[in-house]
Amino acid sequence: MEYDPLVHEEFDTAHAVFADLRARCPVARSEAFGGFWIATRYADIRAMLDDPLEYTTTVRNVVPGASATGRRPPLHLDPPEHTPYRRAIDRALGPARVAATEPVIREHVARLLDGYVAKGGGDFVEDFGSPLPALLFADWFQLAPEQTELLWRTAQAFVKAWEAFDVAAVSRTSDVLYDLARALIAERRDHPLDPSSDPVSSLLDARDDADHSLPDEMLVGCVRQILVVGLVAPPVFLGSVAVHLARDPALQEFLRGNPQHDVAAVEEFLRLYTPYRGFARTSRSGTALGGRDIRPGEPIALAYASANRDEAVFADPDRFILNRPNVRDHLAFGRGPHRCAGMSMARAEFRIALRGLLDRTRTIELAGTVRMSGMPEVGPVYVPLRVTAA
Template sequence: MADSHLSPLTSLEGRDPYGAYEDYRESGPVIWDESMQAWLVASYDLCRFVMEREDLFPPKNPNNPTFVKVRGGPRNVVIRQGDEHRATHILLLRLLSPKVSNQYREKYIREVVGGVIERFVNKGHAELGWDFAHALVIRSFLAVCGLDWRDDALAQKVYDLHMPIVAWIEGGAKGEGEAAMAAADEIRDFIMPIIEARKEGAGDDLISRMWREGPEIIRDFTAEDVYANVRELFLAGTDTTAIAIANAVYRLVKDADTRQALIEGGPDKIATFVEEVLRLYGAVQFRFRSARTDQELGGRHIRAGDTVIVINAAANRDPARFACPAHLDLNRQRARQHLAFNAGPRTCVGAALARVELIEAVTQILERTRNLRFDPAGEPPAFGNLLLRSHEPLNVLFDQA
């Protein structure tokens, strides 16, 4: 049954995965992976099919109380199913629509990005993974939620409390998850009073708007809906967006010609650059689904209950879909057709916000620095990890613009 001539998915941790992904696609496009005890899907068309057909391939979430608790409770958009999921998904898409996300860019994110850059721009050197990408995403989310993004202690606290949860989930959500549970309790104690204080829905921050618009869409809307989904937006959106920004910065540092083309081409080229970085490197490499019934997929017999892993990062370099798929093309047509934000009923609700954060980050780095280059004395970047991948560390030197 195993496709034993191919590299196991787990063996790709810390290695460039794209050669193996190409092997999967050419051998399959659906193959059995013994290391994951799962079917791997590597072609664009089949990855999109699996994600769009939730009736056939529902999400495979760990079925335990710890997983539900650390994600904010049963009213979380990731946990909910059927009509309840659809209603919550619609609400979050409305709250983070392109129009609203651009308003957040103008009101909060531009200032946050500039404030983060001010902390290192006079030094002529920085580590742009933590000093820039992660810092601006955490602080942007605080700002959007109506909290003080300049408060260093608050930003550090929020980050530190989420780390045990992220580590437990990325480790497969195994065991009791004591550290993750303790962190979830502390987060709840911290954020619930803020949520209750915004119940009148009078502000334009995300929490107030969720109170104001949620009851129109979600039946029996309560503070638990606000809490669960604010928690999910932070948990799912900060690390992934920071990773995408780090990958964009890596490409800017690596490729002086692209930097110059973006400076000359302006906002339209920067927007395409962001889409190409998302396609080429993504953030979440693959996603888990479960087969609801016995069925055929890509010429293989999938049994009910089998795990199916859609490798969106492989799909995004499928030559049947993208010409010169390994090439960053600032003139690529329909550049948004990648699967970095998933597809179907589980499409990322924070995609528009992530895009404006990426665009603002790239724009201001180009405006505020010149001669951006890797620091020969610093540790070089590596495309590490397995599920969430970014080029880090990003030790750079630069001149001020």
């Protein structure tokens, strides 16, 4: 086995492994999770993302994969079948909707960080990185308070089940999210909201190319997919940023005094700490990739986290370089028809979170051992910090 995703990892382990694979075995084989290939070079991953006709998401779209439930568009479908769902999601994430969300993000960031800093720190993921996207999604979906609490706690349990590779627990928590999706669809059917701001109303209003409404079971799967995807990656990413800042006091100080660099800093953090190594594709007809012969239907994990540190694309790739000339070439949000629909909202969330943390603190230090996630993510799920107030 050329790649073992089950070995214990420290904060920098995965990136050292990826660098070694890029140099000597850019498309590696693993027998974990039923067997899969993992592509580590930027050029190979980008080429697959740019060719959705050959590299499909309909067979396997993530490694490991444990779904025993129905299909969840748009991720589980290829164009053109996925397009009505994606169009509906995009409509509810337009520039005006994202702009209207920013004051809400600031309120949540302020409340969470004020409490966190007042007690001198703690687990940054549990106390800030995890609740923030849940609260943001609650606003986007216009959830009731009890639905917000259910979403956050269930999403936390879902992530922990994935970390433990507990298939039964994944299934149980997924069922809760499906029930929430069904309840939201029923509510919006009875009381529709503005489709330009509410994702469920937008999906109910959508039509396919034959002017038919979207099938009920696919609508439920789509809402279930959206509920999870935006709650898994942000805590891991924000945890990585916190670790980096704690290890680099000079960068902390520079960014505190130079908020005009916040946008550029977020992009470089996204490149350095892309939280995915397990999004997957399968070749329809079989392919030769990185000197390996891959049969049709065999899962290929796309290690975005490795691609974004590929020395063939990014000079001195393990360093944080502010205003890196080609930083926007990173693949943190994917590419092609399945590029992250929520990337504009995510960028706003991360920018406001970074500024909030820097403005409220004078120092940020690690206060214990970081604990890392397992595949399909890469990054910390436990970040103990000690902070002093500004």
